[in-house]
Amino acid sequence: xxxxxxxxxxxxxxxxxxxxxxxxxxxxxxxxxxxxxxxxxxxxxxxxxxxxxxxxxxxxxxxxxxxxxxxxxxxxxxxxxxxxxxxxxxxxxxxxxxxxxxxxxxxxxxxxxxxxxxxxxxxxxxxxxxxxxxxxxxxxxxxxxxxxxxxxxxxxxxxxxxxxxxxxxxxxxxxxxxxxxxxxxxxxxxxxxxxxxxxxxxxxxxxxxxxxxxxxxxxxxxxxxxxxxxxxxxxxxxxxxxxxxxxxxxxxxxxxxxxxxxxxxxxxxxxxxxxxxxxxxxxxxxxxxxxxxxxxxxxxxxxxxxxxxxxxxxxxxxxxxxxxxxxxxxxxxxxxxxxxxxxxxxxxxxxxxxxxxxxxxxxxxxxxxxxxxxxxxxxxxxxxxxxxxxxxxxxxxxxxxxxxxxxxxxxxxxxxxxxxxxxxxxxxxxxxxxxxxxxxxxxxxxxxxxxxxxxxxxxxxxxxxxxxxxxxxxxxxxxxxxxxxxxxxxxxxxxxxxxxxxxxxxxxxxxxxxxxxxxxxxxxxxxxxxxxxxxxxxxxxxxxxxxxxxxxxxxxxxxxxxxxxxxxxxxxxxxxxxxxxxxxxxxxxxxxxxxxxxxxxxxxxxxxxxxxxxxxxxxxxxxxxxxxxxxxxxxxxxxxxxxxxxxxxxxxxxxxxxxxxxxxxxxxxxxxxxxxxxxxxxxxxxxxx
Numbered sequence: 001x002x003x004x005x006x007x008x009x010x011x012x013x014x015x016x017x018x019x020x021x022x023x024x025x026x027x028x029x030x031x032x033x034x035x036x037x038x039x040x041x042x043x044x045x046x047x048x049x050x051x052x053x054x055x056x057x058x059x060x061x062x063x064x065x066x067x068x069x070x071x072x073x074x075x076x077x078x079x080x081x082x083x084x085x086x087x088x089x090x091x092x093x094x095x096x097x098x099x100x101x102x103x104x105x106x107x108x109x110x111x112x113x114x115x116x117x118x119x120x121x122x123x124x125x126x127x128x129x130x131x132x133x134x135x136x137x138x139x140x141x142x143x144x145x146x147x148x149x150x151x152x153x154x155x156x157x158x159x160x161x162x163x164x165x166x167x168x169x170x171x172x173x174x175x176x177x178x179x180x181x182x183x184x185x186x187x188x189x190x191x192x193x194x195x196x197x198x199x200x201x202x203x204x205x206x207x208x209x210x211x212x213x214x215x216x217x218x219x220x221x222x223x224x225x226x227x228x229x230x231x232x233x234x235x236x237x238x239x240x241x242x243x244x245x246x247x248x249x250x251x252x253x254x255x256x257x258x259x260x261x262x263x264x265x266x267x268x269x270x271x272x273x274x275x276x277x278x279x280x281x282x283x284x285x286x287x288x289x290x291x292x293x294x295x296x297x298x299x300x301x302x303x304x305x306x307x308x309x310x311x312x313x314x315x316x317x318x319x320x321x322x323x324x325x326x327x328x329x330x331x332x333x334x335x336x337x338x339x340x341x342x343x344x345x346x347x348x349x350x351x352x353x354x355x356x357x358x359x360x361x362x363x364x365x366x367x368x369x370x371x372x373x374x375x376x377x378x379x380x381x382x383x384x385x386x387x388x389x390x391x392x393x394x395x396x397x398x399x400x401x402x403x404x405x406x407x408x409x410x411x412x413x414x415x416x417x418x419x420x421x422x423x424x425x426x427x428x429x430x431x432x433x434x435x436x437x438x439x440x441x442x443x444x445x446x447x448x449x450x451x452x453x454x455x456x457x458x459x460x461x462x463x464x465x466x467x468x469x470x471x472x473x474x475x476x477x478x479x480x481x482x483x484x485x486x487x488x489x490x491x492x493x494x495x496x497x498x499x500x501x502x503x504x505x506x507x508x509x510x511x512x513x514x515x516x517x518x519x520x521x522x523x524x525x526x527x528x529x530x531x532x533x534x535x536x537x538x539x540x541x542x543x544x545x546x547x548x549x550x551x552x553x554x555x556x557x558x559x560x561x562x563x564x565x566x567x568x569x570x571x572x573x574x575x576x577x578x579x580x581x582x583x584x585x586x587x588x589x590x591x592x593x594x595x596x597x598x599x600x601x602x603x604x605x606x607x608x609x610x611x612x613x614x615x616x617x618x619x620x621x622x623x624x625x626x627x628x629x630x631x632x633x634x635x636x637x638x639x640x641x642x643x644x645x646x647x648x649x650x651x652x653x654x655x656x657x658x659x660x661x662x663x664x665x666x667x668x669x670x671x672x673x674x675x676x677x678x679x680x681x682x683x684x685x686x687x688x689x
Contacts, residue, residue: 064235446491
């Protein structure tokens with residue numbers, strides 16, 4: 001972030017400070033089963049519907065568009081907050097699936113639907129999952145009506161509602177149908193031989209992810225649309241579609257359809273012949289990447305009104321239309337994802353799609369799935385790796401469980417990145433002190449990168465955390481860029497630690513820099529990114545705690561540093577919080593440093609690029625403030641008045657504290673109850689692991 005900003009002018013009406021709404025549950029975007037799906041507690045084995053402790057896989061959450069925060073639902077996590085029940089009868093399945101309460105419903109046998117074609121009306125906040133490969137729904141399926149949300153259907157076989165008529169107009173029996181639902185994840189199922197569609201996503205249903213399924217032996221496979229509106233956001237990845245005739249899928253009037261790493265197969269010499277493959281209809285915007293088409297007729301088609309961008313697909317033995325055109329959209333602006341090479345897709349899906357008796361990581365064919373619980377790093381060669389990055393590189397993509405990287409004492413000069421597809425990583429120094437283990441680099445925003453271009457502010461980071469559920473503990477992270485020796489350089493922002501993820505726990509650290517030391521962002525605009533910093537030191541001078549994340553600095557020391565020329569002046573925080581999010585909370589901490597009295601602001605309001613939609617927030621409460629803090633501790637930035645944003649204190653102490661005034665807002669006791677650590681972290685309780 002630049003110290004100088006354009007003078008975009010904007011004023012919003014002054015709003016009163018208000019208690020915030022606790023954050024909703026979030027999606028981590030992690031694909032993870034922690035245990036064999038067939039192993040359930042003895043109580044579940046003995047009863048047709050019994051409660052049991054939730055197994056590890058029940059807490060898995062969706063990726064793709066189902067993970068995006070929208071429509072009041074922050075990701076798709078199903079019934080993980082409810083009881084886990086095991087069912088073996090239609091009556092029990094229907095009882096729990098239609099209940100108002102959240103449930104994880106484990107289907108532990110074959111359920112024959114009566115009457116044939118019955119579609120159970122699933123309600124919100126449900127996970128319905130097969131026990132190993134034993135969960136079969138025969139002769140019926142599921143229906144998700146208008147407004148139903150936060151539903152996961154996994155590891156089931158749904159089959160055989162077929163009534164003997166291939167293009168059946170009389171029996172609308174689907175495996176899974178949704179009309180106006182949102183935030184739905186359909187994953188690792190075997191759907192086949194139904195009277196009508198295998199999956200229907202209709203009537204403005206949105207935020208849907210369909211992944212790792214086998215779709216086969218059907219006329220109409222997968223229809224999306226049945227609406228004049230252009231609202232549906234859908235991700236379709238790693239599905240094996242074989243021996244199906246049409247709708248593979250047919251995608252009509254979808255706002256964003258992202259299809260990648262799917263395998264469409266028309267086997268020669270069978271009775272079923274494909275009429276078309278992926279179809280972008282109406283005003284759909286489709287991105288199609290790294291998929292494999294084998295023997296398909298008209299493998300990719302589009303209407304003249306639709307857009308379709310193709311990248312990296314493989315076509316083998318196909319014929320007929322293969323079309324693209326338009327600009328569509330960039331999926332990575334909505335969520336992170338990793339592509340497998342298209343050439344590997346057939347073998348990957350033949351072994352990984354559909355229900356599994358035990359599921360580990362299946363989303364990358366290029367990285368070994370053997371995950372070590374603990375990896376060691378040592379400069380002297382006594383560990384498995386000599387650099388921190390080498391250990392991170394050894395973590396399997398989409399690792400389902402925690403990997404601890406123990407870093408022995410030493411100074412590691414390297415830029416380190418935890419990529420977005422490697423969650424559940426802990427980096428911990430093994431020394432007696434956090435000073436014993438140091439990760440350090442000296443890049444600045446304006447420096448030229450190898451190969452050309454400049455680093456930019458986020459790219460200057462010594463340690464970049466882009467994966468959810470990352471922990472960094474008991475070490476030091478430093479950016480030692482020398483401003484004084486580089487006065488001719490334009491761009492002195494030099495980040496020590498960058499986060500672009502959710503549930504990041506920074507514990508027992510020393511984070512050192514000057515301008516822009518600790519940058520805490522989210523994976524994408526609109527995504528949730530919670531960061532908890534505890535028992536740590538953060539050192540800097542200009543905007544050195546900043547970004548749009550929902551970040552807590554708790555029981556820590558914020559140390560003010562002089563500028564490169566020995567002068568005392570600066571800003572502690574520069575939040576760029578999105579509207580209706582929590583910003584930066586400094587609580588139960590100390591703000592001090594060897595600088596002049598009255599020389600530092602507690603913060604200023606950052607509106608990146610003049611963005612008028614952001615609503616920057618910093619709250620400093622129950623914290624000791626040294627005399628270095630100005631008596632008017634908040635400042636305007638880029639032509640925006642801080643008084644139009646959210647800045648406040650509560651019960652601070654020390655010589656830098658002050659009483660309430662128009663230039664120094666203080667929370668009331670009632671307001672303060674909505675601005676506590678739990679309000680920032682929501683359902684997440686950070687625990688060292």
